[in-house]
Amino acid sequence: MKFEIIDYKDTRSGFGEGLLELGAENPKVVALIADLTGSLKMDAFAKKYPDRFFQVGIAEANMMGMAAGLTIGGYIPFTGTFANFSTARVYDQIRQSIAYSRKNVKICASHAGITLGEDGATHQTLEDIGLMKLLPRMTVINPCDFNQTKQATKAIAKHKGPVYLRFGRPKVPNFCPPDCEFTIGKAIQMTEGKDVTIFATGHLVYPALEAARILEKEGIQAEVINIHTIKPLDADAVINSVKKTSCVVTAEEHSIYGGLGDSIAQLLSRELPTPIEYIAVNDVFGQSGKPDKLMKHYGLDAPHIAEAAKKAIQRKA
């Protein structure tokens, strides 16, 4: 199977590297941070482009408004803070000043999901994809590893319109090629299979590939598709795969409500009703702990995905 691990890196560092390169490539790119420069890996950009870097302090609402304002004058603002403070805390600011106003702001959100770890549920958002998906005009992207996050960061600068870019804190397998192509809204087929499709996003893509390996040993061919763009959803990629496999597992580090699973289910219920199993956090808040232990505890790992796949296969008519 392809996609061997190159190294272990955090996706937020992919964002930081992508932003630094954007600084050189596009003089209109500016960055704002709410007192988390190091956590968002924006230090290098801040040092190299101090005139285009705005430290706003712990004032996320003001940051979102300022970002909207900076677009009036032709700039492309990238805001940085944790995912919880990038969404729930500033939802109305994003809704009115950015999404409704069609502002070209890139909301870059780190420490998403339970892999934020020890800080616990106050900081672990599992609702952010849903919140952002609900906003008309918002593009929602959740890349899977360092290399893909870097490419996604560069791609969103070229896209005109508001974008929510979600990434995470811990070091995770980096397995996409360094020069991997990133096209917003175009899903990536990672493995080919005929028995079940696993639609995975973000930190769950690598565990989905591991699950496919487990299933392969049992003679089950799983097709793993990396849905890095949750909105707009690549409907063709979803339907074409499901036509072949006739059953689905969705996998995401998010609430079972409002995330990738809902998007896939809504599409398939209209176009191609199909048994679906969900790997997601089942309507509870997170808790403190090591990221890998939390992922296992909430069932967000390869063995759980493989089990869900077998269940989905059994449900086929």
Added chain:
Amino acid sequence: MPEISELQAIASQVRRDIIRMVHGAQSGHPGGSLGCADLMTALYFEIMDHDAKTFDPDAINRDLFILSNGHISPALYSSLARNEYFPVSELATFRKIHSRLQGHPATKEKLPGIRIATGSLGQGLSVSIGIAQAKKLNKDEKIVFCLMGDGELEEGQVWEAAMYAGANNVDNLVALVDYNKKQIDGSIDDVLPLGDLRKKFEAFGWSVTEMNGNDMHEVVSHLKQVKSQTHKGQAQIILMHTEMGMGVDFMMGTHHWHGVPPNDEQAEAALAQLEETLGDY
């Protein structure tokens, strides 16, 4: 350059437009709109360096105005239409289905003159600071004006923005407070007293001045003075004393007309007090 008497005449027409729009829609906010008609007239007909005929959403080399208290949109729409940003006949569509003149300003169908949606309160000052910073990056010497309601200052985001602008010397920004001391539920002092606004903004690092927002002589001379003090290292805010409902006797001295439209009889009575100077739409 128009004489003060000409500006006063324009303000009278703006007030007529406000009454007719809110009456026509049977919905909207006449009180604050009437109170700010003099300011809007002064900004759009005298103070701001803007160009309606070649509206640029990015406002490059133009002064611009952000109406943070978006509910007084009738005053803004009238000022824009009377500057030929869009036809005055369009004022008749205010708050009606398929109109570009939404209840609160929106970028819907790229309505000329509107650069961002406002109405959910507390957001406009942050937006204005962002615009001001973009102007600095662009080496654009023009100014950003931002009007907020006094009740709006109860929103926490205003103070985040105030802290930022004070600390970072955003000196190409002029904020204004429509200080009519009334909000929907009653007088500010009954709902949530603002305390000493001058001292509060001074403590946040702003230069604070005050003016009578319903005296055209004072509005024009004060705005010119404040504009001359931009680019001098300090954010500026004007506490603009106004009367809600100004120009219509029975709408003054009460918060009742904050968000209530006049009926036919009331509209007629109001219009009888406001001279038609530029021709009704």
